[in-house]
């Protein structure tokens with residue numbers, strides 16, 4: 354649970370730094386006063402006599418540090434919601450946290466009161482040292498952030514998303530051909546496909562080789578991002594003064610990691626940007642988000658280049674792993690549910706009997722849409738969302754919500770709420786179908802209202818992700834069977850539903866066999882060349 358742990362390490366860092374950097378009597382008094390004030394905040398109420406929401410009992414000084422879960426955080430957060438209610442309050446060394454356990458409250462606070470719930474917590478030291486402070490995902494709610502967000506939305510919002518279809522079609526068809534030729538490398542091929550689509554939309558860069566260097570660079574940056582926010586991994590997050598230790602000092606591998614990550618991030622952010630500028634100068638640039646804003650600048654706009662650069666790299670960082678989480682999750686579920694595949698294939702064969710599905714078919718393929726919705730609900734790619742920060746004191750239904758609190762929406766818990774989704778622990782796309790079975794039942798809550806986060810921070814890549822997930826799932830199901838692996842005796846192996854912890858949560862390694870449904874289908878796939 355990265356956000357909570359950032360919170361935890363940040364505040365531990367602040368307190369420990371205070372204690373060790375100035376050991377004067379006066380400073381100790383200040384630290385003592387801080388603890389007392391924190392305790393008053395925790396146990397007391399505000400001037401309107403409202404109480405803080407309930408939560409696990411904090412320990413002296415460290416608060417709820419030991420309650421913060423590190424693995425499969427979504428389960429602990431969901432248990433808290435059952436025990437304490439829709440809003441749970443915790444604090445770690447005085448840093449306040451509100452865990453939101455229901456869509457109702459997330460909608461009331463994060464959506465409807467977005468004006469004061471759209472900030473982000475301060476960036477932890479290691480993340481900053483590893484080069485990620487300027488990522489739009491972690492930036493606070495300031496004018497620099499709002500400019501980046503606006504630029505991002507202009508390229509990815511629903512009304513313009515169809516423009517990206519030629520790239521999506523080219524690359525997803527290529528993926529089908531790879532599944533046909535080398536089905537055993539489905540994991541890497543799927544990853545390279547999503548990377549290739551985003552690189553083209555953002556930089557106009559066409560991936561031509563099987564293992565492209567820009568996909569590798571983007572992936573490495575993603576891994577470094579996840580590593581830099583890893584719970585409890587970095588002493589510098591606890592003791593920020595350590596950042597001044599020289600690299601020649603013993604035991605400073607963490608510092609080498611930070612320097613290496615910054616260097617690679619620079620190549621990713623600046624290098625890709627310069628590549629577009631060069632292509633524009635040589636007249637070889639393909640249309641892209643970066644080229645578009647650079648052209649606007651040539652025509653008199655004054656968009657800071659640094660904003661274009663940062664925001665472009667966020668599309669890769671924010672878009673690849675999250676989309677992959679759903680595609681891998683889909684493949685894993687398909688290995689377990691032959692009946693669901695059969696039903697989807699009947700729908701596909703009815704709507705497009707002798708051709709591959711297209712984006713235009715989406716409205717006629719509600720069951721594929723329902724599978725995509727259920728995959729997101731089953732295990733949201735970002736199960737605890739990304740923490741927002743409350744900018745002003747607030748109150749809700751008689752509870753006091755203090756300024757500065759980190760607000761953590763337990764998206765996984767909302768998606769598994771039994772009052773919203775009967776038999777929530779069963780993977781069942783039919784829950785979204787109407788009684789006649791020929792359309793989506795609009796009375797059932799669409800999990801995508803939660804899966805992509807909330808309010809002004811809601812995922813700006815949502816429209817693209819939804820269309821790419823639909824298209825990928827429809828094409829795969831039309832052309833292939835997704836089957837579980839076999840053991841030495843040829844029996845099918847049922848694999849666990851296990852997911853990795855972290856901001857973005859993907860299924861743990863699993864296997865699947867991807868087999869063409871028929872010769873005719875294999876031929877359809879070949880013809881996409």
Ligand code: HEM
Pocket residue numbers: 489490491502505509667668669671672673675676679733734735738739740741804805806807808809810811812813814815817818
């Ligand atoms: C299934 C795929 C995806 C899921 C589940 C997902 C989920 C999320 C969530 C939960 C957030 C946090 C929202 C909040 O703070 O309330 C977020 C933010 C973000 N996402 Fe996505 N996302 C997906 C795909 C994408 C794609 C394809 C892109 C880029 C093309 C993208 C770019 C971003 C960015 C830049 C942010 C930060 C927004 C901000 O802080 O203002 N995401 N996403």
